[in-house]
Amino acid sequence: MSPCQNEFRDWIIALRNDFHKHPELSSLEKRTTRQICKVLKTLNVQIQTFDDLTGVVGLLQGTKKDSGENKTIALRADIDALPMQEQGNKSYKSTNAGVMHSCGHDANTAIVLGVAKKIKDSDLLSKIEGAIKFIFQPAEEKLGGAKAMIEKGVLENPRVDQIVAGHMDPNLPVGTAGVFTHIGHASSDSFELVIKGKGTHGAHPHKGINPITAGGLFVTNLESIIPRHISPARSAVISVGTFHAGEAKNVIPEHAVLKGTIRTHDEAVRNEIFNAMKNLAHGIENIFKAKCELIFKPGGPLGVNDKKVCQSLYTASVDVLGKKNVNVLPFIMGSEDFYYFVQKCPGAMMRFGCASKKYGITHPLHSPNFDIHEDVLEIGADILFKAVENFFKEKIDIKTKD
Numbered sequence: 001m002s003p004c005q006n007e008f009r010d011w012i013i014a015l016r017n018d019f020h021k022h023p024e025l026s027s028l029e030k031r032t033t034r035q036i037c038k039v040l041k042t043l044n045v046q047i048q049t050f051d052d053l054t055g056v057v058g059l060l061q062g063t064k065k066d067s068g069e070n071k072t073i074a075l076r077a078d079i080d081a082l083p084m085q086e087q088g089n090k091s092y093k094s095t096n097a098g099v100m101h102s103c104g105h106d107a108n109t110a111i112v113l114g115v116a117k118k119i120k121d122s123d124l125l126s127k128i129e130g131a132i133k134f135i136f137q138p139a140e141e142k143l144g145g146a147k148a149m150i151e152k153g154v155l156e157n158p159r160v161d162q163i164v165a166g167h168m169d170p171n172l173p174v175g176t177a178g179v180f181t182h183i184g185h186a187s188s189d190s191f192e193l194v195i196k197g198k199g200t201h202g203a204h205p206h207k208g209i210n211p212i213t214a215g216g217l218f219v220t221n222l223e224s225i226i227p228r229h230i231s232p233a234r235s236a237v238i239s240v241g242t243f244h245a246g247e248a249k250n251v252i253p254e255h256a257v258l259k260g261t262i263r264t265h266d267e268a269v270r271n272e273i274f275n276a277m278k279n280l281a282h283g284i285e286n287i288f289k290a291k292c293e294l295i296f297k298p299g300g301p302l303g304v305n306d307k308k309v310c311q312s313l314y315t316a317s318v319d320v321l322g323k324k325n326v327n328v329l330p331f332i333m334g335s336e337d338f339y340y341f342v343q344k345c346p347g348a349m350m351r352f353g354c355a356s357k358k359y360g361i362t363h364p365l366h367s368p369n370f371d372i373h374e375d376v377l378e379i380g381a382d383i384l385f386k387a388v389e390n391f392f393k394e395k396i397d398i399k400t401k402d
Contacts, residue, residue, distance in 0.1 A: 008118075009374075009378050011117070012110050012111070012113070012117075012377045012381060013374050013377060015039065015113060015114075016106050016107050016110035016372075016377055017091075018035065018092075019032060019035070019079075019106035019109055019110060021093070021094060021095050022094075022095060022096060023082075023094050023096050023099045023106070024080065024096070024099065025082075025083060025141075026080040026139035026140070026144075027054060027139045027142070027145075028080075029054040029055065029080055032054070032079050032080075032109070033049065033054045033055060033056050033079070033136070033138075036056050036079070036109065036136050037049065040058045040113070040116065040134070043116050043120050044120065045059065045060055045116055045134065046059040046060070046061070047059075050152055053149070053152060054138040054139075055135075055136050055137050056136045057149075057154050058116060058134035058136075059132070060116065060119055060131060060134075061125070061131045062124075062125050062127070062128030062129045062130050062131060063125055064126060064127055064128055064129045066129070070129045071130045071161040071391075071392075072130050072131040072133060072158045072159065072160050072161050073131075073132055073160070073162045073163070073164070073388055074132075074133040074134070074135050074154075074162070074163040074345075074347075075112045075132070075133070075134050075135065075164055075384055075388070076112070076135040076146075076163055076164070076341060077111065077113075077134075077135070077137065077165070078108055078109075078137050079105055079108075080138055080139055080140055080141050081094075081096075081099050081101045081102070081105065081106075081141075082099070082100055082101075082141060082366060083098060083099060084099070084102050084366070085097070086100040086102070086368055087368040088369055102365065102368065102370040103141070103168070103365050104167065104354065104365065104370070105140065107380070108165075108166060108380075111352075111381050111384065112134055113134075114377065114380070114381030114385075115134070115381050115384045115388065116132075117381075119385065119388065122385075124388070124389060131158050132388055133154070133158075133160060135154055135341075137149055140337055140338070144337065145337060146340035147337070150341065155344050160344075161345060161346070162306075162309055162312075162345065162346050162347060163341050163345055163346075164347060164348060164349070164350070165338050165347070165348075165349045166352050166380050166383070166384060167336075167350075168351070168354045168365070168376065169351035169353055170354055170361075170362065170363065170370065170372075171355070171364075172327065172352075172353030172354070172355060173353050173356065174353050174354055174355060174356050174361075174372075174376050174379070175321065175325060175353060176321065176325045176326070176327060176353035177320075177321055177326050177327070177350060177351065177379070177383060178352075178353070179313050179314040179326060179327070179350045179351075180310055180328075180329050180331070180348065180349070180350070181310055181328060182305055182307055182310065183302075183304060183331040184303040184304075184305045184329075184332070184336075184339075185302075185331065185335050185349075186235075186237075186263040186265050186303065186331070186333045187264055187270055187300060187301060187302040188261065188262075188300040189262045189263075189270070189296060189299050190262070190296075190297045190299055191260055191262060191277065191295065191297065192257065192258070192259050192297070193215070193257070193258040193281060193292060193294050194256075194257050194295075195211040195214050195215050195218070195255060195257075195258075195290050195291070195292055196254065196255045197209035197210055197211035197290045198252075198254070198290075199252055199253055200252050201251065202249070202251055202252055203250070209289055209290050210252050210288070211254070211256035212245045212253070214256070214284050214288040214290045215243060215256040215258055217287070217288075218258065218281070218284050219240050219258065221280055222238055222240065223238075225273060225277065226238060226273075229272055229273070234265075234266050234269050235264065235266075235331075235333075236262070236263065236265075236266070236269050236270075236273060237263040238262050238273065238277075239261050240258055241259055241260050242257075243256065244256065244257050245257070261299075262274075263335065264302075265331050266302075267302055270302075274296055277294060278294060281294040299335060300337050300339065301339045301343060303335070303336055303339045304339065304342065305342065305348035305349065306346035306348055309347055309348035310348045312390055312391065312394070313348055313383075313387055314328075316383050316386040316387040317350065320383045320386055321383075329351060336349060350383075352376050353376065354372035355373065359373060361373050
């Protein structure tokens with residue numbers, strides 16, 4: 001390893017460790033935004049910040065003139081952490097009680113900053129007329145930060161022609177990467193069912209309407225929606241996460257509240273599930289004479305990657321890691337608000353292997369013990385830098401969606 005490589009490795013690891021020690025929840029990433037700005041300023045990257053929104057956008061402009069290839073690529077990193085108490089005793093453990101980077105957004109952020117540094121340390125800008133944007137997005141965990149940034153115009157001035165992103169993947173060993181071919185992530189919707197019954201003493205159930213019994217029947221019948229309404233070839237998940245009712249053991253309560261999540265990779269399936277759940281709620285009303293209010297709350301969009309951009313990320317990954325270390329991934333049930341960007345311009349997300357059995361780094365995302373092998377930082381930066389290089393070498397005219 002050359003002295004320059006050692007210097008870059010130390011630099012990017014220190015960045016990630018600083019972000020990891022100082023995690024911040026969605027929409028509260030003020031220190032994180034300041035630190036990103038400091039790094040971008042040292043790299044002489046143009047900066048755009050917002051008065052009423054955390055996060056930052058960096059811009060590097062090519063200096064070549066009249067090349068006929070004046071196009072723009074964006075790299076996106078999410079910057080928020082989760083409400084979780086970190087376990088373990090590592091030197092870079094979270095110093096913010098009850099908050100932790102357990103989804104690897106600290107690493108995602110360091111990697112995109114690393115790409116900016118690699119570009120500045122290379123002669124790429126002298127060879128291109130176009131631009132590179134670095135979008136550091138807040139509030140991914142709330143599935144709202146991407147929309148907010150789009151509304152701020154981050155895909156304009158200059159208009160973004162392609163957007164890419166990477167994410168940590170503890171299911172893949174460090175030194176490998178994963179690329180989707182089209183569908184990557186599931187849509188994520190939440191639901192809430194409020195059942196209004198009639199309270200009564202537990203000794204006289206016939207005088208009331210028990211919302212707990214009604215809710216129980218709703219939950220058990222919910223399990224039949226997927227196998228009875230959705231083809232086995234079209235994946236979907238419905239899960240109830242909370243069921244709250246009553247406070248006293250001998251009182252039938254007035255109401256019960258159930259909350260859950262719906263995941264699928266198919267917009268038509270999404271609508272079929274909504275309709276089936278509405279019909280089920282109406283059936284519960286008829287059986288129990290209770291009142292059911294079913295509320296759907298749209299979450300993350302369906303994760304549809306652009307096929308050409310997927311191929312570009314695959315090529316870049318193979319260039320860096322070799323074909324045997326690049327996996328073609330099936331779709332996953334996790335959700336990502338990155339796809340709000342992809343609804344506006346062609347884009348794709350990939351996964352960076354960050355696990356190491358040798359060092360005991362095997363915990364899943366959102367675990368209080370989650371960690372990464374540090375090699376993933378330089379690997380991720382190398383892959384995304386190569387993707388940027390390849391983007392400007394491509395002669396394909398990638399149109400921005402309206």
